[in-house]
Amino acid sequence: MMALLRVLIADDNPVVRAGLAALLATADGFEVAAEAADGREALHLTRLHTPDVVLLDVRMPGVDGISALPHLVQMAPVLMLTYSQEAEIVREALLLGAGGYLVHGEFTPDHLVAAVRDVRAGRAHFSPTAATAVLAELRTSSHPQRTVAQSTERLPNHAVFGLSSREEEVMDLIASGMSNQQIAASCFISEKTVKNHINRIFAKLQTATRSEAIARWLGTAHPGVPGHG
Numbered sequence: 275m276m277a278l279l280r281v282l283i284a285d286d287n288p289v290v291r292a293g294l295a296a297l298l299a300t301a302d303g304f305e306v307a308a309e310a311a312d313g314r315e316a317l318h319l320t321r322l323h324t325p326d327v328v329l330l331d332v333r334m335p336g337v338d339g340i341s342a343l344p345h346l347v348q349m350a351p352v353l354m355l356t357y358s359q360e361a362e363i364v365r366e367a368l369l370l371g372a373g374g375y376l377v378h379g380e381f382t383p384d385h386l387v388a389a390v391r392d393v394r395a396g397r398a399h400f401s402p403t404a405a406t407a408v409l410a411e412l413r414t415s416s417h418p419q420r421t422v423a424q425s426t427e428r429l430p431n432h433a434v435f436g437l438s439s440r441e442e443e444v445m446d447l448i449a450s451g452m453s454n455q456q457i458a459a460s461c462f463i464s465e466k467t468v469k470n471h472i473n474r475i476f477a478k479l480q481t482a483t484r485s486e487a488i489a490r491w492l493g494t495a496h497p498g499v500p501g502h503g
Contacts, residue, residue: 278303278304278305279303279304279305279326279327279390279391279394280304280305280306280307280323280324280325280326280327281298281304281305281306281307281325281326281327281328281329281390282306282307282308282309282310282316282319282320282323282325282327282328282329282350283295283306283308283309283310283329284309284310284311284312284313284315284316284328284329284330284331284334284339284342285309285310285311285329285331285334285355286311286312286331286333286334286335287331288311290331290378291309291311294306294329294355294386295309297383297386298386298387298390300383301383301387304387304390307319307323307324307325308320308322308323308325311334312334312335312336312337312338313334313336313337313338313339313341313342314336314337314342316328316330316337316339316342316346317337317342317345317346320346320349320350321349324349324350325350326350326351326394327350327351327352327353327390327393327394328346328350328351328352328353329353329355329390330342330343330346330352330353330354330355330356330372331354331355331356332354332356332357332358332363332367333356333357333358339354339356339367340363340366340367340370343367343370343371343372344370344371347370347371347372347373351373351393351394351396352371352372352373352393353372353373353374353375353376353389353390353393353399354367354372354374354375354376354404355376355378355386356375356376356377356378357377357378357379358377359377359403359404359407360407361407361410361411361462362458362462362463362464364403364404364407364408364411365407365408365411365462366464368408373392373393373396373397373398373399374389374392374393374398374399374400375399375400375401375404376389376399376400376401376404377401377402377403377404380401380402380403381401385401407462410462411462435478435479435490435491436478437475437478440461440471441471441474441475441478443461444457444461444468444471444472444475445475445487445491447460447461448472448475448484448487448488448491449488449491449492454468454469454472475487479491
């Protein structure tokens with residue numbers, strides 16, 4: 275007799291957990307090893323029950339799915355199963371080791387069963403929204419400057435500021451008038467990451483405000499700024 279594929283379900287919504295458990299119970303070859311209501315409990319129960327696959331929600335109280343993910347993937351393959359469909363969340367989950375990403379409302383029972391089997395076997399599996407986010411991220415990575423209008427006014431020695439390629443991209447977007455939220459969406463990063471980039475950019479440009487940074491970046495500030503040569 276073939277061994278059962280044992281699954282741990284981590285979701286803070288008991289109705290969702292019960293629904294997933296009932297669905298998997300009707301499929302051949304599956305067993306729900308345990309259920310967890312947050313990331314901390316998921317980590318504890320994964321160590322205790324050693325499931326074959328963990329189904330992990332993103333947003334949970336206390337330790338959320340993204341925080342628990344890098345620790346969980348060291349013990350078992352993880353399939354994200356969540357309502358969160360933001361491209362940045364999908365990207366972060368995959369970078370942290372998730373083997374697949376399903377968005378509630380975008381999969382059938384058979385689709386879920388196939389996804390769990392795929393992730394267990396090391397094959398990536400995505401629902402449509404997640405797949406679209408992955409594709410968009412790949413295109414952005416291949417052409418990071420495709421939506422950025424390069425200023426013809428910038429001084430030829432702008433490299434002297436020492437900005438990384440990502441910081442240059444963010445600075446271009448600042449100069450185009452984008453808000454932090456718009457920059458985050460354009461670059462597929464979080465607003466917190468955008469703020470971190472801006473803090474480093476301001477330090478390198480030796481400026482304290484957006485307008486000062488834009489002026490210096492476009493070459494309209496007074497020359498002879500000390501400390502960056």
